[in-house]
Amino acid sequence: MDKLLPIALSLALVACNSPVNTDKGVFFAGEIVNPTSEYVVLYKGSSALDSAKLDENNRFSFQLDKVDDGLYHFNHNPEQQYVYLEKGDSVWIRLNTLYFDESLVFSGTNEELNNFLLEIFLEDEEVEQLMYSDLFQLEIDDFSAKVEDLRKEKLEELEELNKESKLTDTAFEIAKASINYTFYKFKEVYPFKHRGTLKEQELHEFPKSFYAYRDGIDYNNKNLIYLRPYYDFMKSHLGNLSYMTCSNSCGKENGIAHNQLHFNQHKLALIDSLVGEKELRDNLFRNVAFNYLLREHDVDSNRVFINEFQRISGNNRHIEEIQRLYEGISNIQPNSPVPNIEVISMSDSLISLPSLSKNKKAVFYFWSGTDKNHYESIFSRVKELKSEKPEYEYIGINFKTEPNNWKTIVNKFEFDAHSQFRTDDYHKLTETFILYPMNKCVITNDALIVDAFSNIYWNNH
Template sequence: MDKVLPIALVLGLIGCNSPVSDSKGVFFAGEIVNPTSEYVVLYKGSEAVDSAKLDDTNRFSFQLDAVDDGLYHFNHSPEQQYVYLEKGDSVWIRLNTLYFDESLVFSGTNEELNNFLLEIFLEDEEVEQLMYSDLFELEIDEFSEKVESLRKEKIQDLEDLNSEAELSDIAYEIAKASINYTFYRFKEVYPFKHKGKLKEEQLHKLPPTFYAYRSGIDYNNRNLIYLRPYYDFMKSHLGNLSYMTCSKSCGKSNGTAHNQLHFNQHKLAMIDSLVGEKELRDNLFRNVAFDYLLREHDADSNRIFIDEFQRFSGNNMHIEEIQRLYKGISNIQPNSPVPDIKLVSIHDSLVSLPALSKNKKVVFYFWSGTNKNHYENIFNRVNELKLEKPEYEYIGISFRTDASNWKAIVNKFEFDAHSQFMAEDFHQLTESLILYPMNKCVITNDALIVDAFSNIYWNNF
């Protein structure tokens, strides 16, 4: 998509409103077309630096007295994107939320770098599609050659940019890492994706040079902690190392980890042995915990995992969030009481989940008005189930949907009003029923849990 920007408007904004830069302060401002929130929030890592409210013309501005040079991100709910800031910068953005990333344009100081990072971000999706559609099927030598050619092409673009814009050391490091770690990740997942694409029984034996870049990996770079390509690489890399370590010491060699508890124990140990930087460690440990707990729901295995997690990362900055997830899963094991969650009826009255499931068999399913394809498919599936399994009552729970939009969708599909409800508290619903994946459903019998982790498309109830 072409990025259409009224250049005259941006130049006018810069000329009329940009403050005089000092050696330490930063001015960050912009205009948001079709805003989806009243605020823009600026983050450095996981910490909010400041927030700014949009004015009557949908413009915002931050005047920061002092900043650390590096990568930040700004959030305009529900979207977010990078911005690189250095002392003395005046940076402007303009975007349209209908095409958030595609319409975003930076101007002002460091505009070249910020637009370059955005370009890499947008191109990553195309490269990802290329990998899955064509390149993962290639044999080792041809795959390595293709990946290296693509990587060098982007590195040359960066060198050309650097010769014109004279990037700072930190800016150059971040831009180069954004390129390198994108392509290094593809090499980390290649053995597993290649095996799957070609339906082979064994992983290929790789030449020693295939992972030559690993000698230069920095496991503790604070400048890169929240750079998406670096973080995604770390997840794939540590997963690869964990599997290979397990293959050698535990006798697994077919490219599939059948015992998720065992495999994730390896991942915890691998992070502990390689990553020293506290914030990166915490984020990676959190990723392992969520990935495991959302996939595996056995109470005994989960207890073993949590004990192991506490041993490696008991002071994790995400520990309360992880404990809530663990507790939520523990509370919805088979034969547990249905959680006391309040829902809003089509007539705006409150009703509890236990009351809706008393003295009958119920399948609770979930949908959001923000995803039309998903909810239409869900509704079609529910209509099929009503014919196939009429002994159940099917109750839909909508979340993250405006009340008027929710009622309009319900009326459009001519649902029985008694079968549709809206979550009063999305966070309570999420933590109590663990809304993952999107197609999940909860099966109950007389207000007791039968299966809280079923899928609306399965035929197991």
């Protein structure tokens, strides 16, 4: 608290000099220590409303003439966080990108609510750790009691905040939903986490009262679409319903998740039947499509899935992105040619990936200089593989790293310069090779793909 007081006082002094708002306008500004981008972008939902460039003091400001009360989010690449704004607000923030969320402080109008929402966001990780360390192993009644105690404790804090700050109905609704859906999500995943934690074979039978909160679920609330606890709950809830529905009606046992196509068809049908709000429907459909396509790479199954997806959600706002993912996976099946992407060598010359993999067995792996732990682990694994499987040539493709920094890292680890390359077009690389997860590698033979979805830590080739 002592450390926060000088920050709060400085923000309050600056806020005193903020422009006077009309009843309908909003002033949103702040200071970013150790900026990672020149800009801050303000969003309402998925739409960018405006961008502001940092000045010489790393400060930014937005003056919006007219806004709807509700949840917004601001992006300072690569991080983002949400902010609640109402007509007439003057809101200031200060943060240090080295500890983005932890250092964020709001001041000005609605500062109590915004700091409260941030507190819930930060506490979610602590609560999740508590779930995994202690609570998921509890039996049903004890687990329900513990979760309900935690939920009521946060609701009491919200009631106190409401008494002091007199929140609007919309603000109170969003704050309450942030609490409720955080804890409802844990009840949705409990059956599976409990079974996994105790290494049990079967799921428990659950009394109807365990899911009593489901009677109050709002599947069509526009104010909550981009509230993270609400959206995370929806994903877990739909996964739980899909699993149980399929187990009960399809003649399957608890192993239905092995048939990912069948399981995800249930998810599509449930979203279609339960969710009417267009933007939420589109986002949830997209989540199902990406989760399925990134995990299942069988051409025939994917074709069945994408046809079903287009039938149910053909007007999805994400349809082009999903179609590109589907086509990208289809283009890197076994015996397909290595995609003709040009990369940059250590001597700054361009060379194509087919040329690099011609007349040899090769393994392409991927890394970024922004994640030291990841690339150090990858490099260590590559050295192991060179000893275990010397018949392959191991080719590193770097992205999102400043060229001089990339060369410094490569030289530090004493890699052969002829085996290291980088790209400036991360977007194209990602779409072409479907870079998920980041431990993936692509195995080739004479410029033809053997396995585009291998993992560098597996020993399956």
